[in-house]
Amino acid sequence: MGYELTGKGLNEAMEEWAKDYAIYGPRRFENGGRFSDTDCIRYGEVTSVDEIVFDQKSEFSFKEVLLPVSEVLFYYTEDSVKEAEGPKKGALIFLRSCDLHGVKRLDEMYLHNGPADSFYRKIRERVKFVLMGCERECTNGFCVDLGTNICTDYDLSVDLAGDGYQVDCKNEAFDDLLQQLCLRQKEVVPAYVTETSVRVKIPEGIDQRISGSSMWREYDSRCIGCGRCNFVCPTCTCFSMQDIKYTDNEKAGERRRVWSSCMVEGYTEVAGGGSHRKKNGDRMRFKVLHKFLTFKKRAGYHMCVGCGRCDDICPEYISFSDCVNRLEAGMKEVAANDSQ
Incomplete structure (x- = not known):
């Protein structure tokens, strides 16, 4: 109505x-x-x-x-755990x-x-x-x-x-x-945009071989790993866990879920000091391919919604849409390398 x-x-x-x-x-x-x-x-x-x-x-x-940016999941004492109320x-x-x-x-x-x-x-x-x-x-x-x-x-x-x-x-x-x-x-139809100045073309048949493209190395120096693109994105979901001990009783406290970012240094560190993605270009590759490859394989649609906030917020003026438009050339590059 x-x-x-x-x-x-x-x-x-x-x-x-x-x-x-x-x-x-x-x-x-x-x-x-x-x-x-x-x-x-x-x-x-x-x-x-x-x-x-x-x-x-x-x-x-x-x-x-x-x-929430910082969300309390539960409170604990020496002998009890209580889930936080919503x-x-x-x-x-x-x-x-x-x-x-x-x-x-x-x-x-x-x-x-x-x-x-x-x-x-x-x-x-x-x-x-x-x-x-x-x-x-x-x-x-x-x-x-x-x-x-x-x-x-x-x-x-x-x-x-x-x-x-x-x-x-x-x-x-x-x-x-x-x-x-x-x-x-009266009948109401919400207004919507029919065309945009920024366009993206996602290549058909993109696969994991794109990880080997040289395009990612550009972001080793351009990207500073601040994570702003993740924090403004409506679909990024990375978080870390924090246990907060109370000063008056160290055996009591709370566990919080806190926003984090796949783009920041240390996010992929594992026991023993290893890290799955040490370079900023590798983190950029992971983010882009999560939005346009791995998520779609699982869910059937792209993770990115095209809001453009990542471009708006980047202090290094890195264009996410431009990176997506380079995927086709990246696929041709790795295909040519495979045929040699």
Whole structure:
């Protein structure tokens, strides 16, 4: 069911929803940017639709709502272990089509890739999604080529329409309130991008031989291994575990799951001091092939959703889409080497 609402009407709806859900959306944090006196657009709790930024891409994804940067899993004492409680409220998240496709990737990793992760599931089962329509392409995005520019799997959609909003509702639990607050009912189709300036071409028949291409060596010196690309990515899922001992009793403490990155030095270190990927180019290779080769073999679709945030955030101006477009030449290189 579709509805047309004023800003006041939508804010009244959000006020009612806030009784059951913590509402998150891309909002502006003044002076919170990477440089002096610059703002940052990232996800945070909102109380009004006026706080939500509709006309710019958020620098960080929605991911930290489902996967907190630092998440306590359980508390322990000398003789007991207690699992941490989940959030007391559910969550209502405003996000764009590419990010909503990212939810599918996170679900694959945490719910279907072996035994389900109970901590992720505890949060995920109480989350509803509000699709934000995209009227124009974003910088560095290539969602169209990956088929993530359109999404129909949402609870609500919200599009700006002049001074008001157009809302499509697919969850009957929200219908009664929207009917009371709307100006009129009408058919609503969320806006979506149909073409992007940045294009990617993923070669057919790419296989593990691409690991032997010389293209990866360029990133040994270009990449500095900061991991920013992983942290802003809506589909990266690497983490490490930390045991925190309490100062007043070292036999009590907590275990936390903390974001980590396959791109940083030390992530692949094993007992005895060995490391599976010592060079930055090897880490870049692992990340790219995980997004476009190994994950697809298992799940049937690419892990990357084409949001372009990795290009936006890289301090060395490394283009992920450019790297993907070089895979075809890399495959030809290794095929030629095999034939010699």
